[in-house]
Amino acid sequence: MGAYLSQPNTSKTSSDGGNSNMSYGFSAMQGWRVSMEDAHNCIPEFDEETTMFAVYDGHGGEEVALYCSKYLPDIIKEQKTYKDGKLQKALEDAFLAIDSRITTEEVIKELVQIAGRPTEEPPTEKVAEEDDLDTEEAALLHEEATMTIEELLVRYGQNRNAVKHAAAISAAAKKVSCPHPDTTGEDGGEGQRKEEGLNGEMEEEESNGKVKEREGAACGSKLRACRRTGGAESTDAARESGSSNGEEKAGKAEGDAGPSCSSLSSKASGDSKSRFFDDSEESEEGEEEEGSDEEDGSEDEEGDSSELEEEEDTEEGEEDSEEEDEEEMCLPGMDGKEEPGSDSGTTAVVALIRGKQLIVANAGDSRCVVSERGKAVDMSYDHKPEDEVELARIKNAGGKVTMDGRVNGGLNLSRAIGDHFYKRNKALPPEEQMISAMPDVKVLTLNEEHDFMVIACDGIWNVLSSQEVVDFISERIKPDQSGKTRPLSSIVEELLDHCLAPDTSGDGTGCDNMTCIIITFRPHSAQSQSDDTKKRKHQDEAEGKEMEKNGNDSKKAKSD
Numbered sequence: 001m002g003a004y005l006s007q008p009n010t011s012k013t014s015s016d017g018g019n020s021n022m023s024y025g026f027s028a029m030q031g032w033r034v035s036m037e038d039a040h041n042c043i044p045e046f047d048e049e050t051t052m053f054a055v056y057d058g059h060g061g062e063e064v065a066l067y068c069s070k071y072l073p074d075i076i077k078e079q080k081t082y083k084d085g086k087l088q089k090a091l092e093d094a095f096l097a098i099d100s101r102i103t104t105e106e107v108i109k110e111l112v113q114i115a116g117r118p119t120e121e122p123p124t125e126k127v128a129e130e131d132d133l134d135t136e137e138a139a140l141l142h143e144e145a146t147m148t149i150e151e152l153l154v155r156y157g158q159n160r161n162a163v164k165h166a167a168a169i170s171a172a173a174k175k176v177s178c179p180h181p182d183t184t185g186e187d188g189g190e191g192q193r194k195e196e197g198l199n200g201e202m203e204e205e206e207s208n209g210k211v212k213e214r215e216g217a218a219c220g221s222k223l224r225a226c227r228r229t230g231g232a233e234s235t236d237a238a239r240e241s242g243s244s245n246g247e248e249k250a251g252k253a254e255g256d257a258g259p260s261c262s263s264l265s266s267k268a269s270g271d272s273k274s275r276f277f278d279d280s281e282e283s284e285e286g287e288e289e290e291g292s293d294e295e296d297g298s299e300d301e302e303g304d305s306s307e308l309e310e311e312e313d314t315e316e317g318e319e320d321s322e323e324e325d326e327e328e329m330c331l332p333g334m335d336g337k338e339e340p341g342s343d344s345g346t347t348a349v350v351a352l353i354r355g356k357q358l359i360v361a362n363a364g365d366s367r368c369v370v371s372e373r374g375k376a377v378d379m380s381y382d383h384k385p386e387d388e389v390e391l392a393r394i395k396n397a398g399g400k401v402t403m404d405g406r407v408n409g410g411l412n413l414s415r416a417i418g419d420h421f422y423k424r425n426k427a428l429p430p431e432e433q434m435i436s437a438m439p440d441v442k443v444l445t446l447n448e449e450h451d452f453m454v455i456a457c458d459g460i461w462n463v464l465s466s467q468e469v470v471d472f473i474s475e476r477i478k479p480d481q482s483g484k485t486r487p488l489s490s491i492v493e494e495l496l497d498h499c500l501a502p503d504t505s506g507d508g509t510g511c512d513n514m515t516c517i518i519i520t521f522r523p524h525s526a527q528s529q530s531d532d533t534k535k536r537k538h539q540d541e542a543e544g545k546e547m548e549k550n551g552n553d554s555k556k557a558k559s560d
Contacts, residue, residue: 004032004504004511012496014489019044022051022353023524024517025488029496031459032504032511037062038457039069039346040515046073050354055515057366057457059411060344063115064102064418068346072098076350087352088441091361095348096430099417099437102341111340345411345418348439349380349455351519356446358453361439363415365458369466370444371451374474376466379442379453383415390414397425399434407434415439446521452477453519459512463499472498473518488518 014027022044030036037058046052052073058065075094076082082090101107347364360368362380370377383390385401394401399408399422406412407422415436422435431438444450454469464472476491501510 003034005034008032008500010497010500012493014493015042016487016489017042017044018520018523019051020523022519022521023488024053024519025490025492025524026515026517027489027492027496028515029493029500029513031496031500031514033513035062036513037065037346038459038513038515039065040517041069041073041350042517043073046352047077050352052076052350052352053453053455053517053519054348054350055366055455055457055517056417057347057364057459057513057515058344059346059416060419061115061340063111063340064344065346066114067102067107067111068098068348068417071101072348072350075101076352087354087357087359088361088443091350091352091359091441092439095361095363095417095437095439099430102418103420108339108341111344115340115344341418342420345416345435347413347415347457348417350439351379351453351455353446353519353521358444358446359441360444361441363417363437363439365413365461366456367458367461367466368453368455369470370453371470371474373449373451374470376470377444378466379444381440382458382461383413383440385412385414387414393432393436394434397428397432397434411435450521452521454516455519456516457513459510459514460495460499460516462512463510469495477518477520477524485524488520488524492516492518 009030009032012027012029014025016023016025018024024042024044026040026042028036028038028040039056039058039062041052041054043052054069054072056065056068072094075098076090079090079093079097081087081093102111347362347366349360349362349364349366349368351368352359358370358379360379362368363383365382365384366380367382368379370379384405385391385394385407386405391401394407394414401407402409404412407414411419411422414434415438417437419435423430423433425433430436452473454473456469460469472495473491476486476494477488479485495516496514499510499514504511
């Protein structure tokens with residue numbers, strides 16, 4: 001299954017609402033993605049004095065995002081710190097509390113139902129077809145993992161790119177799949193590689209049991225992990241086209257999405273060591289040492305023989321280090337255990353408004369921005385693995401960050417609710433895990449200079465900067481020459497269309513799900529409203545008049 005649709009789904013879910021102190025407009029669009037994994041909350045009457053807005057950007061599935069939108073509001077209210085009026089601490093406690101609940105058996109069952117994953121019920125025809133495909137591909141990969149070097153060479157026609165792919169399937173073909181620079185001529189180099197591979201066959205058969213066990217168990221789940229997280233490079237594509245085309249597709253498909261199997265294709269190209277920050281210096285030192293050894297040789301024959309000896313030693317060391325990297329690079333689902341909340345998660349940015357206080361909690365790379373007389377004020381911080389604070393925590397928890405900014409080659413964000421595959425270090429508290437659910441919280445005292453607030457997922461912020469979004473909205477939120485104002489949701493809809501990529505040929509920018517909420521800090525009366533909004537308004541007015549007759553004039557407008 002590819003990461004993108006052939007045509008974008010531009011249908012939108014939109015709404016408008018508010019109360020006597022504020023108004024909001026919301027819209028969400030699936031876009032080019034094969035599924036919608038965002039969720040949100042718009043709750044003007046969170047309690048008697050508080051409003052709540054939130055955006056959740058799911059990855060690996062929509063279930064954790066939907067679970068948060070359903071239960072996080074109540075979990076916030078349940079916190080003792082919330083009841084005590086300590087809203088900042090209450091949001092921190094609530095984020096950690098819901099993250100902990102996701103590991104319980106009862107919640108996992110609910111997540112399975114939300115995700116629509118197969119349970120004890122008979123699978124549908126579509127699910128059955130996918131299971132058959134998984135079984136067929138897994139069997140083929142397992143067969144290749146047990147083949148000898150000669151059989152692999154025959155199957156792949158001794159093609160270098162194909163042999164590289166074979167190496168990712170079976171460590172037994174490693175010496176064949178990672179040829180060294182040819183110093184003996186084209187034919188001689190090829191013959192030398194064959195000879196080295198055959199000579200090492202006996203040696204590698206001893207470790208082949210471990211290789212078979214690891215590869216056989218992982219191959220099927222790797223495919224499911226790729227398919228679940230939107231990786232575009234299928235096994236068949238890699239088998240047919242070698243490495244370059246598949247890797248380009250994988251990179252494009254990832255964009256700024258959640259976990260992917262890009263690190264696996266990188267490993268197939270034999271350059272996984274250089275993709276880690278920690279190992280880059282070691283690689284450079286290794287190249288310098290190899291160069292100096294070659295210069296020391298006075299004759300070609302002596303140089304060739306010493307180089308061969310060095311290569312054998314280096315290859316043994318590389319095999320050991322690659323086994324270690326294999327453990328570190330393990331992604332959700334590769335161990336054969338797939339469950340929601342472990343191989344899926346969500347960002348969360350939550351805003352509470354109480355009186356003149358705006359409190360924003362954020363975990364992940366969704367974002368909240370306030371317009372202060374047209375100037376963008378960021379109320380959240382994008383949590384990216386390569387950032388100094390995040391990188392230090394990831395390393396301390398035993399993780400690494402690849403050169404493309406992914407934790408252990410998987411997630412390209414460093415904080416999220418869920419993703420418990422990355423939270424298994426029992427020696428550390430939840431807030432110090434590789435992926436942490438602990439939010440950063442910012443507080444702002446609102447005044448007359450603050451116009452509106454925008455909360456959106458990274459599908460928006462990857463296309464436009466905070467200031468560009470504020471500028472876009474500011475131009476459209478003002479009354480026109482006739483004094484009419486637009487519904488806030490229509491402005492959001494226009495913003496989504498503006499951010500949508502025309503096609504999927506780029507780097508993924510503009511191809512993500514998009515969800516956005518605009519909140520004005522004072523009532524926003526739109527003259528041109530949708531029928532649904534008008535209907536809601538008429539109902540509210542009728543209810544308000546009825547309440548006034550009964551002596552109660554404090555009725556607030558209802559939201560969706």
